[in-house]
Each structure stands twice: as structure tokens, then as C-alpha cells.
Amino acid sequence: MEYRENALSYEDYCRLRKSVSWQLFSKEQMREAISRSLYTITAVEDGLTVGMGRLIGDGMYYLLADLVVHPAYQERGIGTGIANRLMKYVEDKTPAGGRSSLQLIAEKGKEGFYEKLGFKRIPHEFCGSGMRKIIRKAPTSLS
Numbered sequence: 001m002e003y004r005e006n007a008l009s010y011e012d013y014c015r016l017r018k019s020v021s022w023q024l025f026s027k028e029q030m031r032e033a034i035s036r037s038l039y040t041i042t043a044v045e046d047g048l049t050v051g052m053g054r055l056i057g058d059g060m061y062y063l064l065a066d067l068v069v070h071p072a073y074q075e076r077g078i079g080t081g082i083a084n085r086l087m088k089y090v091e092d093k094t095p096a097g098g099r100s101s102l103q104l105i106a107e108k109g110k111e112g113f114y115e116k117l118g119f120k121r122i123p124h125e126f127c128g129s130g131m132r133k134i135i136r137k138a139p140t141s142l143s
Contacts, residue, residue, distance in 0.1 A: 001043055001044070001045055001076075001078060001081065002043070002044045002045070003041055003042070003043055003044075003081060003082070003085055004041070004042045004044055005039070005040070005041060005085075006037075006039065006040050007040070007042050008034055008037070008040040008042050008049075008052055008054065009034075009049070010027075010030060010031055010034060012042065012049040012052065013030060013034055013052065013066070014030065015049075016049070016050075016051070016052050016066075016068040016069075016070060017066070017068060019068070019070045019071060020068055020070075020071065020107075022068070033054075034054075036056075037054045037055065037056060037065075038054075038055045038056055038057045038062070038089075039054070039055040039086065039089045040052065040053065040054045040055070041053050041082045041085045041086055043069070043073075043078045043081060043082055045073070050069065050070045050072075050073040050078065051068060051069040051070065051073065051078045051079065051081075051082050052066060052067070052068055052082070053065075053066060053067040053068075053082040053083065053085075053086050054066045054067075054086075055086050055089060055090070057090070057100075059093065059100075060100060060101065061100070061101050061103065062090050062100060062101065062102045062103065063102075063103050063104065064083070064086055064102060064103070064104040065104070067079060067082060067083060067086075067104075069082070079113065080113075080116075080117070083114075083117050084117075087102065087117070090102050102119075103130075104119065105130065105132065106119075
């Protein structure tokens with residue numbers, strides 16, 4: 001398995017999201033998200049991208065997003081390899097005496113995977129519930 005930094009393509013991004021039945025965003029949004037990612041890791045086997053993960057962040061807070069391994073390649077440590085590389089990036093960017101917060105929203109049923117990597121469920125003793133809001137906008141008509 002080869003892991004590549006900052007090599008995530010739009011085509012691979014869409015293909016991997018579809019492989020795990022995740023909805024796609026608009027083409028414009030997905031291209032922008034990839035280009036604005038702070039750091040990406042892709043897992044490549046025999047020339048095929050079989051896994052991906054992205055980091056979004058500002059130097060203090062980071063969001064681990066879109067960690068996907070194609071179902072045919074799961075249970076082989078690829079997701080762990082991607083996550084470890086993303087976490088190392090954050091660790092390397094955290095200055096001496098500083099701290100960084102790495103957050104994510106786990107796919108339902110995948111919480112245990114992230115707990116093995118040291119993530120804690122929210123709420124816990126220091127944090128309330130994680131929350132999110134989805135904002136939808138209807139397509140514009142050209143007529």
C-alpha cells in the first residue's frame with residue numbers, strides 16, 4: 001500500500017464517497033473542498049485509490065473529514081494508516097507548549113474505530129454534545 005500526500009482528485013473523492021453510499025455535494029462544493037483541504041492522504045494499491053482522508057483546520061482546531069476506505073479494501077489497516085498520517089500532521093504542526101483539538105463526526109457504527117485511535121465520544125467530562133446543522137439550497141432554474 002502506498003500513501004500519498006495532497007494527491008486527492010475530484011474523481012477519486014466522488015468514487016470513494018459513492019462506494020460507502022455517502023451523498024455527494026454539488027460539483028462546485030466538492031472541488032472547492034478538496035482544493036481548500038489543509039492536508040489529504042490517499043491510499044493507493046496497484047494504481048487505484050482505495051482510501052482517503054482530509055484535514056480542515058486553522059492551526060488550533062482541526063476537523064478530520066471524509067475518511068473513507070472502499071468496502072473491498074476494509075479490514076486491512078488502511079483506515080488506520082490514513083488516520084495515523086492525518087494525526088501525525090496535526091502533531092507535527094502543534095508547537096511546543098501548544099495544544100490542538102482534532103475533531104470528527106463518526107459515521108454511525110464506526111465510533112469504536114476512532115476510540116481505538118484515542119478519540120473520545122462526546123459528551124464526556126469536558127465537552128457537551130457535538131452538534132451540526134445542515135443547510136440546503138434549492139437549485140436555481142435557468143428558464
